[in-house]
Amino acid sequence: MPKETFFNLTENKKSKLIEAAEQEFARAPLHEASIANIIKTAGIPRGSFYQYFSDKEDLYFFLLDSKLQTSKKNFIEALEKHHGDIFEAFIEIYNDFLITMPDEEEHNFIKNALLFATYRVENTFADIFDSTSDREHFNRLMELIDHKPFKDKEEVISILQMIGAIAFHNSIVKLTNKLSDEVAIKQFRIQMDFIKYGVYTEKSK
Amino acid sequence: MPKETFFNLTENKKSKLIEAAEQEFARAPLHEASIANIIKTAGIPRGSFYQYFSDKEDLYFFLLDSKLQTSKKNFIEALEKHHGDIFEAFIEIYNDFLITMPDEEEHNFIKNALLFATYRVENTFADIFDSTSDREHFNRLMELIDHKPFKDKEEVISILQMIGAIAFHNSIVKLTNKLSDEVAIKQFRIQMDFIKYGVYTEKSK
């Protein structure tokens, strides 16, 4: 988390810094991005940076977290819309996430996040449907999810994790193999169908 | 790939360097590991390192690749043993991989690889059951896999990718949450059952 000092900054200074950081993290993945570039673009001295953040990661995960707040809300909305159907909700946010990326800078930011995703990045993404950090959000999820197909809460969590991992992995494959949006979504649907109806079951073709 | 010069080295020198590198990559993840440490341990001058490898990554992926050759063979063997059953084969190598890790250095190497896995690391792991790099290996896989439950080859590939992603993700969760071997394997089995029989199907409880 950024330090108190950062939040005390004027809106103008704050957004200038954030814009500079987004630009840099869109240009290069975390490990290649440099504080030097960020402060140059933002026009602040080196010492100030460390007044606001403990290091590069601090700023980075603050940004990534902010960006994913939207996905978190979207997931809730998708669940409401699809009457608690996990699969349809996931397909919807997968769609949202990969396809509705209007801003090129935003797109590159996320691309770098995914392609160079360490466990911390993965965990940040997982927060969208995970219990660990935002308890309230998680409880809301659990209320909305249709539990009928599942034995117990553990099964629900297990499925959420599994689908999350698949969605995450598919995003990476889409980016590395430069798949079209249509192909990517189709692939994901096929995989969701496997989980819904199983490999050893007659599929409704 | 390491340069010619590296392969021309005496066995003694080569293994000394490799041992030093393994030690360093077990100590720290790729982005924190330093060439400085490797050459210090191996007792070679800095210039020589660049005679053998183009950079840190070059050496790293050479090592990781070598290590995964074993898993590649194991997967083939597991498929033979289980008469082409993808699920049982995966469970077996998942087991092999996470549990049969006798050497602590080896364990830490893999741990760092998984926790700080970028798309290149993920792709290297995916080579175990992927078509892109080792065509011959892939064809052998396709011969062995029981195609009965699947509509076509594409479906088989899709399932392989999916299970691969789940196994990969589970390994990371096991390491971050420090799950016991038993719990990790049990979780994986539950998830495999979901794919086998589907969520919307009566399970044989």
Add this chain to the structure above:
DNA sequence: TAGATAAGTGACACCGTGTCATATACATAG
């Protein structure tokens, strides 16, 4: 208006990378 507390600043010490000019070893033809 003094004194305290918070914020701003940039020079600096430190560390790691990749290169390059130079040195050395080795092979091979004359």
Add this chain to the structure above:
DNA sequence: CTATGTATATGACACGGTGTCACTTATCTA
């Protein structure tokens, strides 16, 4: 056996990035 070319070895160095710290400046408060 020597000359000459080719492969390998070496470490000093330029470059660029990080995090800190002593010092300055601004802001608040009694």
